[in-house]
Amino acid sequence: xxxxxxxxxxxxxxxxxxxxxxxxxxxxxxxxxxxxxxxxxxxxxxxxxxxxxxxxxxxxxxxxxxxxxxxxxxxxxxxxxxxxxxxxxxxxxxxxxxxxxxxxxxxxxxxxxxxxxxxxxxxxxxxxxxxxxxxxxxxxxxxxxxxxxxxxxxxxxxxxxxxxxxxxxxxxxxxxxxxxxxxxxxxxxxxxxxxxxxxxxxxxxxxxxxxxxxxxxxxxxxxxxxxxxxxxxxxx
Numbered sequence: 001x002x003x004x005x006x007x008x009x010x011x012x013x014x015x016x017x018x019x020x021x022x023x024x025x026x027x028x029x030x031x032x033x034x035x036x037x038x039x040x041x042x043x044x045x046x047x048x049x050x051x052x053x054x055x056x057x058x059x060x061x062x063x064x065x066x067x068x069x070x071x072x073x074x075x076x077x078x079x080x081x082x083x084x085x086x087x088x089x090x091x092x093x094x095x096x097x098x099x100x101x102x103x104x105x106x107x108x109x110x111x112x113x114x115x116x117x118x119x120x121x122x123x124x125x126x127x128x129x130x131x132x133x134x135x136x137x138x139x140x141x142x143x144x145x146x147x148x149x150x151x152x153x154x155x156x157x158x159x160x161x162x163x164x165x166x167x168x169x170x171x172x173x174x175x176x177x178x179x180x181x182x183x184x185x186x187x188x189x190x191x192x193x194x195x196x197x198x199x200x201x202x203x204x205x206x207x208x209x210x211x212x213x214x215x216x217x218x219x220x221x222x223x224x225x226x227x228x229x230x231x232x233x234x235x236x
Contacts, residue, residue, distance in 0.1 A: 019226065020195050023172065026223035027206045034220055037205040041068035045075060046152040053128035053153035054120065055079050058088075058113050060148045061140060066103040068208075074100050085126040088117035112140045130154050143181060148200070157196040159187050164207025165200060171211065173228030 031037045045051045045059050059075040078099050082088040088096075096110040103109060116138050120128060128149065129135055135146035147160035159165070161180040165187075169175045175186040191199065210217045216229075224230045 020191055023223050023226055024195065024198060024202050026221075026226070027202050027210070030220060030222040031205060031209055033222075034210065034217070037209050038068070040201055040204050041071040041075075042148055042152045043201055044068075044072045048076075052079075053130075053149065054085055054088075054117075056153040057116070057128050057135075057141075057145070057149050060145045060152075061113055061116070062100060062103045062109055064103075064109075065105065070102055074103055082117075085117045085121040089114060089121045091117075115139050116141070128153060130156070132158070143184060147184070151197050151200060155197065157193050159184055159191070159196050160200040161187070162200070162204065163213075164211075165203045167213060168203050168207055168211050171216075171229035172223075172226060 039047070041059060041063055042056060045056050048055075055075055058078070059071055062074060063071040078088075078096070081099070082091055082096075091114055093107075093110045093114060096114060097106050100106045100109055100113075119138060120126060124134075130150070132143075132146045132150060135141055135149055136143070144160050144162055147158040150156040150158040151160060161169075161184040163180075166177070166180045166183045169183050169187060170177060174190060175183050177183045177186055187199065188196070207213075210221060218224065218227075218230050218233070221227070221230070
């Protein structure tokens with residue numbers, strides 16, 4: 001009985017692995033068949049020659065309620081002037097506000113990133129912590145931001161869940177959740193760890209370009225067979 005149960009468990013894991021691979025590959029094929037997507041802001045920061053954990057952390061904070069291309073440009077400008085946590089911690093809020101104004105809520109964001117930089121400079125010797133517990137201790141850093149830092153700054157397996165990841169996961173039927181925090185927990189249970197680091201990147205690009213909040217492009221989607229939303233909407 002134990003052997004039989006273990007065999008079922010193994011096949012279940014293999015089946016889930018195949019499904020997730022099929023979904024991720026299908027998303028990439030769909031996007032490339034329509035229009036090759038623009039790299040996400042955090043991936044751009046990750047790939048940048050002068051990209052750093054600090055720039056990714058600050059970039060994630062600044063990315064709230066602003067476009068990816070705007071985030072990338074602002075972070076590049078900000079770190080061309082303030083290259084270290086120590087420099088940013090010593091910055092005048094009014095000077096930072098001028099640089100990040102286009103991101104929206106710039107006064108609040110300016111105070112926040114200076115505060116975060118100050119803590120990193122004094123408590124962590126200028127280096128961004130690499131564990132989720134320590135990241136969550138930073139002011140204004142929630143699970144999504146902390147997980148983004150783990151993935152994009154340190155290449156550590158994590159699943160950052162923003163509105164795109166939350167929406168698409170529920171549409172596909174991978175989860176049935178109400179809030180992003182619940183989605184993260186359920187995805188961690190159901191998605192093999194080897195795929196975690198790719199989830200945010202691909203789901204965000206798919207949400208921006210294909211599986212939009214309103215009028216998703218179901219006609220061109222190559223993962224319709226795996227989508228509960230599509231089956232329900234077009235079952236009649």
